[in-house]
Amino acid sequence: MKKFLALLLMTVMLSGIFAGCKAKEEKTATLRVAALSSGYEATKAGMWKEVCDAFTKETGIKVELTLEKNLEDVISASMQGGDFPDVVLLATGREAGLTEQFIRDKNLTDLSDVLSMTIPGESKKVKDKLAGGFTDSVATNPYGDGKTYLMPMFYSPCGLFYNKGLFEQKGWEVPKTWDEMWALGDKAKKEGIYLFTYPTTGYFDAFFYALMYSVGGADFFDKATHYEKDIWDSDKGKLCLDIVAKLATYTNPKTPAQANDQDFTKNQLLVMQNEALFMPNGTWIVGEMQDAKAAEGFKWGMTALPSVKAGGSQYSYTWIEQIWVPKGAENIKDAKKFVSYMYSDKACEIFASRNAIQPVLNVSDKLNEENKLFYSIYDNGAKAAMGNFAAYKSVAGLGSINEVFFDPINSLVSGKLTKEKWIEDIKKANVIMRENLIKE
Amino acid sequence: MNAVKRKNLFVLLCVAPATALFFIFMLYPTFSVFRMSFFERGAYSNKESYVAFENFKVLLFDERFIRAAQNTIFLIVAVTVFTMSLALLFAFFLTRDRVFGGNFFRVVFYIPNILSVVVISGVFSAIYDAENGLLNSFLSVFGKKITVLWKGEDTVIYSLIIALVWQAVGYYMVMYMASMSAVPKSMYESASLDGASRFSEFFNITLPLIWTNLRTTLTFFIISTINMAFLFVKAMTSGGPNGASEVVLSFMYNQKDDGLYGYSMAAGVLIFIFSFLLSFAVNRVTKRRVLQF
Secondary structure, X not given: XXXXXXXXXXXXXXXXXXXXXXXXXXXHHEEEEEEEOOHHHHHOOOHHHHHHHHHXXXXXXXXXXXXXXXXXXXXXXXXXXXXXXXXXXXXXXXXXXXXXXXXXXXXXXXXXXXXXXXXXXXXXXXXXXXXXXXXXXXXXXXXXXXXXXXXXXXXXXXXXXXXXXXXXXXXXXXXXXXXHHHHHHHXXXXXXXXXXXXXXXXXXXHHHHHHHHHHHHHHHHHHHHOOOOOHHHOHHHHHHHHHHHHHHHOEOOOHHHHOOOOOHHHHHHHHHOOOEEEEEEEOOHHHHOOOOOOOOOOOEEEEOEOEOOOOOOOEEEEEEEEEEOEOOXXXXXXXXXXXXXXXXXXXXXXXXXXXXXXXXXXXXHHOOHHHHHHHHHHOOOOEEEOOOOOOEOOOOOOOOHHHHHHOHHHHHHHOOOOHHHHHHHHHHHHHHHHXXXXXX | OOHHHHHHHHHHHHHHHHHHHHHHHHHHHHHHHHHHOOEEEOOOOOOEEEOOOHHHHHHHHOHHHHHHHHHHHHHHHHHHHXXXXXXXXXHHHHHHOOOOOHHHHHHHHHHHHHOOHHHHHHHHHHHOOOOOOHHHHHHHOOOOOOOOOOOOOOOXXXXXXXXXXXXXXXXXXXXXXXXXXXXXXXHHHHHHHOOOOHHHHHHHHHHHHXXXXXXXXXXXXXXXXXXXXXXXXXXXXXOOOOOOOOOHHHHHHHHHHOOOHHHHHHHHHXXXXXXXXXXXXXXXXXXXXXXXX
């Protein structure tokens, strides 16, 4: 009897060991994908699940998907312990700045060869499907060495959003230059409407990038985003900051008090309820505010940034969400395969069904009516602005780009900070940022 | 093995798990915080370089940190003073006088404490709204329309204080009510025979007799305010506008996001030392002879 019991226990133990083995084997064969659950997912859930399933069906590689709204909070703890997902979809420019940290630490896998990979299940290569210009900027090649570390996943034009219905009602023209803008601001003020508002100061990044382009073109943008010496003392630099500071005086005074993560939709409402004319935003605003109560006759409109001179170029910033592979990922080969699959017809179709638009050729056929209007901004004369501030090594006490450039705008609006002090702080930071610029 | 040795071994084995856990989850992380404050490293890479006291040197002159520290100290002082006095006052009236609906008030005051901070921030977002907010609408009843920006740069810190006090009063009120009801009625009766007023009843009988309780809760409260302030700031204001409502813990948290792990830990060390000294000071200052009844 005793022998029998011992034998039984032994079997249980051994099977336990083998069970452990099996689980481990499975783990190495599974691709771990972490994606941000953003507004697209909110429209109709299941987008990422469908894409992952389609990938598994095509390649036989199992995918373990982590899909969270607060992705940074969910994955950062295990990453600090050295356990990285294989593929991450998370854009730069988020408040937690997780992607920026990976760029700064040079913790990304070089994805340049993905461009010449054949898309699983298709005969085309990735670079044959990608629209031109999307893998040329700092947004995808952070070190300016021609190597692509982040692949462009979704893009969306950003610009100034306004109530089209109100403009038609009042017979106002959408301003094409900043001079017309100020004139409109004075006119609207008489009717009790402020010219400008912003959801939070974070929305100024896309605005400011487009502004830099419209003031000085790609050349000035490049210099300014690489913190060139005395750039903010140059005429173009001064003009950029002057426009922002002047805009602050035209901003609805309620804005700063509501410019936080809790109340930012109230600022967006200001535009919908005719308390402010323009705000910087992206195409997701339509879905985000679909249940909000708007003024009568309200219709969304979007325009590129006004030009500096009459007849000058108007710019609209192209916001790109990136997908990338951490250097510490276990399964880099399959991860690259997964990234290349993102540009397959099947995946594009699934993404487009949630209005998540990828920079692939002929994507415009897949757009719905409203989005066609927004995405056609570049066909109607506006130029695309792309890129962002170059990565610099974090310096204690310096503050982030947002803290140095854009957060103080809250104080400019409320009058607690002078323009001179703001510019002086930017100049000081510019020096330190240049000294700590990350170069390959 | 004799009996004594065996007993010792048994005790040792009993205590070992708890001690091990304490070392792993309390002492080691605390030690790590101190160690990391002397290094500079990103959050997701293990490259680190020793910088000695550099983090602390920069921290003490960092305008953002100084502002956050000022805000924190102001919050601790104001919130503690208001919460404690209101809680004591309410508790005194609810236990001493048979207030009509006393139990009802007890429940109502306690409710904020069981709400999560996210819910509270939602409630206060509606209260503080500039246009249709509860507070501005209420103030406008008495005359012309008032549109105070409660979350604006000048007022945001006071708005935080109100929310923090509102949230904590009920809990401490219930604590004090419990200890006040333990004070024998006979003392109040004899005092009133001697012609003592409500005022002197409170200061000469109630307060001294619940002092031990008050002292403990005070230390708890001050430490918890440092933590609660962080939660409220995160949920209500994101530290804005332009850092006007930043507190030390949210400052520390943001530094981590900027990839300055060591710097963030240096702030953590200062907060640790500050809280430690503060509780020590409070404990010392409030020390009295324990009264029996």
